[in-house]
């Protein structure tokens with residue numbers, strides 16, 4: 156007999172009618188600027204592999220050497236027997252890179268955010284989140300059971316009003332570079348507010364690390380801030396680092412607290428040591444070869460200049476995330492489809508990833524793009540959007 160629990164057809168149909176149905180496309184081959192999609196080569200403008208390290212020969216070689224030294228699986232959680240010398244060395248190198256006392260590896264960024272917020276807050280505390288924060292930060296706030304508030308996007312005034320009225324311990328939580336808008340959190344002001352109100356400050360710099368700052372130190376380096384200003388810094392390794400995983404960096408005490416209390420750290424298998432070895436190689440490249448950041452900035456600048464001349468509706472971003480606001484989800488999907496027909500893969504971002512009515516094309520750049528590819532994209536955009 157049919158079991159009504161498993162009747163999802165109404166909900167799925169509803170998503171399709173609203174143009175919110177999601178589908179995966181199958182890529183054949185490595186993550187590079189040119190992707191094999193359905194037997195055809197398309198130019199990839201939707202990856203977060205901003206520096207083009209995901210398929211770099213040195214990173215791949217370090218991964219293979221890591222497998223030779225450590226095998227594939229890590230066997231258990233870090234607190235049991237899964238914490239290898241490769242993980243430990245990477246943590247030390249990430250701490251040095253971010254100018255913090257310690258760093259702690261997490262298996263994904265999503266898990267890092269869930270773990271940190273719920274480890275540091277409880278029922279009688281307050282969590283204040285930017286309205287446009289990444290889902291993992293919002294979910295971490297909800298999981299913590301603290302009083303949950305969202306302040307207006309990048310609005311320090313609204314934040315201060317709420318902070319002044321907050322009860323219990325308060326934690327300010329924000330993306331550094333906003334993942335779907337590409338703009339920055341007002342970090343210097345947030346650091347001052349956190350200090351004035353004795354609140355914690357957690358910054359998720361998934362899209363800034365490796366990309367912003369002279370040495371790739373991210374938003375914190377961009378603003379010239381220290382561990383004292385931004386005591387809890389979270390970074391992901393699956394974006395500019397080109398590998399996989401995440402970390403939280405901060406004081407010795409903070410890291411010890413997370414080792415004791417972050418459930419998504421304690422109760423999960425350590426990422427493979429070979430991934431840590433690959434990440435050590437990408438960290439070396441990211442720190443020593445600044446030409447990738449320069450190339451990326453040249454491409455972004457060229458795109459914005461060209462886009463402005465064409466009259467495209469660019470957003471307020473100077474980072475590698477360059478969205479074009481469309482509004483309607485169906486129109487955004489159609490634009491993405493037409494670009495794909497012309498050989499450009501640009502993803503349409505729809506609710507709930509972005510607020511209702513703000514669907515957009517999210518164009519991302521890689522240091523491995525050429526100016527010609529960017530010019531060709533501008534051409535295609537003008538045909539599709541204007």
Ligand SMILES: *Cc1c(COP(=O)(O)O)cnc(C)c1O
Pocket residue numbers: 262263264265266268289291330334359361362391392393400401
């Ligand atoms: C991608 C992303 C995450 C999640 O990181 P994963 O390692 O992919 O789980 C967290 N925060 C932000 C802002 C992100 O863009």
